[in-house]
Amino acid sequence: MGRSPCCEKVGLKKGPWTPEEDQKLLAYIGEHGHGSWRALPAKAGLQRCGKSCRLRWTNYLRPDIKRGKFSLQEEQTIIQLHALLGNRWSAIATHLPKRTDNEIKNYWNTHLKKRLTKMGIDPVTHKPKSNALSSGSGHSKDSANLSHMAQWESARLEAEARLVRESKLVSNPIQQQLSSTVLAVQNISTTLAQPVVLSPCLDVLKAWQGFWSNSTSAGIFPVAGNDDLEFPTPTTLNFSENGFPDIQSTVELNENQTLEFAKSSVTACGVGIIKEVCTQMPALKERLDHTTALQEMSYSTESAWFSESYRAVNENIMPLSNIMDDFKGILGCNCDDQNSLMAGDKLENGDKNCSGDFEESNYKHYWNSVLNLVNASSSSGSPVF
DNA sequence: AACTTTGGCAACCGCAAGCTC
DNA sequence: TGAGCTTGCGGTTGCCAAAGT
Numbered sequence A: 001m002g003r004s005p006c007c008e009k010v011g012l013k014k015g016p017w018t019p020e021e022d023q024k025l026l027a028y029i030g031e032h033g034h035g036s037w038r039a040l041p042a043k044a045g046l047q048r049c050g051k052s053c054r055l056r057w058t059n060y061l062r063p064d065i066k067r068g069k070f071s072l073q074e075e076q077t078i079i080q081l082h083a084l085l086g087n088r089w090s091a092i093a094t095h096l097p098k099r100t101d102n103e104i105k106n107y108w109n110t111h112l113k114k115r116l117t118k119m120g121i122d123p124v125t126h127k128p129k130s131n132a133l134s135s136g137s138g139h140s141k142d143s144a145n146l147s148h149m150a151q152w153e154s155a156r157l158e159a160e161a162r163l164v165r166e167s168k169l170v171s172n173p174i175q176q177q178l179s180s181t182v183l184a185v186q187n188i189s190t191t192l193a194q195p196v197v198l199s200p201c202l203d204v205l206k207a208w209q210g211f212w213s214n215s216t217s218a219g220i221f222p223v224a225g226n227d228d229l230e231f232p233t234p235t236t237l238n239f240s241e242n243g244f245p246d247i248q249s250t251v252e253l254n255e256n257q258t259l260e261f262a263k264s265s266v267t268a269c270g271v272g273i274i275k276e277v278c279t280q281m282p283a284l285k286e287r288l289d290h291t292t293a294l295q296e297m298s299y300s301t302e303s304a305w306f307s308e309s310y311r312a313v314n315e316n317i318m319p320l321s322n323i324m325d326d327f328k329g330i331l332g333c334n335c336d337d338q339n340s341l342m343a344g345d346k347l348e349n350g351d352k353n354c355s356g357d358f359e360e361s362n363y364k365h366y367w368n369s370v371l372n373l374v375n376a377s378s379s380s381g382s383p384v385f
Numbered sequence B: 001a002a003c004t005t006t007g008g009c010a011a012c013c014g015c016a017a018g019c020t021c
Numbered sequence C: 001t002g003a004g005c006t007t008g009c010g011g012t013t014g015c016c017a018a019a020g021t
Helices: A019-032 A040-044 A050-061 A072-085 A089-093 A101-118 A129-133 A137-169 A173-193 A202-217 A255-269 A271-279 A301-315 A320-331 A338-343 A357-380
Strands: A237-239 A245-247
Touching: A019 A040, A019 A050, A040 A050, A072 A089, A072 A101, A089 A101
Parallel strands: none
Antiparallel strands: A237 A245
C-alpha cells in the first residue's frame, strides 16, 4: 500500500501548539469547517500536518469539550465501562459527554489504573489480583462466559455509538427510529453507573420478549386464552414471572414473523447486539440471502444485515430452540433466576442458577466494593485515592 | 538552592478500516 | 477490483511543572 506519511514534508512544525496557531485553526474551522484535514493546514496558513490539526481540534479546541477534574460519576462510569470494554477509549468516551477519548485514556493511565492497583484489583481484568492468579480449573468456563458477556456488551455499546453518530448525519424514518431506540438503550446503559450489574441476558431476552409480545398482540401468532405473555400450544415458549422466556420446543417462523422479530429486536435492544448474535451463530450467517420483503428495513448496512440474517432463519425453518440454546451457550446463562441477580441476592450452592452466576456474582460484588471504596475515599480523603 | 524523581497531559506515531476513484 | 487517500483509534513519547531529596 502506498500510504503516504502524514508529516512527510520537511518544514512542518511539530510539538506544542502556540496560541497563534490555535487562533488560526479556530478561525478557519469557524468559518469554513474543517473539510479535508489534509488540505486544511495550507488553507489556514498553518505549518502543520492535517493530522496534527485534527488532533488539536478534536482533543483541545473543539467547543463542546468539558475540561477539568473528572466527577465521581464519571470515574465510576470509566471504571465500569473499562471492565466491559477494555482499552476501547472511543467507545467509553461515547458515554461521557464532552470528554475526549484521549482525556479519558490519560485519566485512566494516570489515576484510575493506579487506584485499582492500590486496591489490589488488577486494572486489566478488574478482578482481585489473588483471584486473577488463581482462576483455576473450575472457573475456566465461568471466565469464558464472562468474556462473552464483555464481548456482547462491547459490541452493543459500539453499535450504539455508531448509530448515534450516524443518526446525527442521516435523517430518514428508520434512522430516526433507531436513534430513539439508541437513546432508550443508552438510558439502560446509564444504569451501569449504578452499583448493579445488568445481566448480560437482558437485552437479548428483551428482544425475544418484545417479539413474542408484539407478535401475539399483532395477531401474528394466535393467542389462546389471555393477553399476557404466556404462549399458546403447540408452541411452548413460556415466560417466567419476571417476563423472560423459556423456550422448550421448536417454533417455526414465516417471513412475516421473521420481520416482526427483527423489528421488535431493534426496538428492544438495538441493532448491534442482534448483529453480534448472528455473528456468534455461523449457521445464520452462512445462509444469508436477499429478499425484497425485508429490504424495507435495509436503510443501513446493519439493519440490512440483520434482517437478512433473520430471513435466513425463516427460510431454513431454524428451530428457535436451537437459537435459544445458542443464546444460552454464548451467554453461559439460562436466566432462570433473573430476579435474584438483579436484586443482588447472595448466591449459594445448590441454587438453580446459570453456569455463569458464580463469576457474575463476584463481578457484582467487585463493583459494589469498588464503588464503595470510591465513595468512601472521596468523602473521607482516604490516601487510597 | 540545585538536582532528581514523579505526575500529568498534550501530542505524535503507526496501524487498520472505510471510502473513493 | 484494488490502489491510494482519509479518518479514527490506541499505544507511546516527551515536555513541563510539582514534589521530593
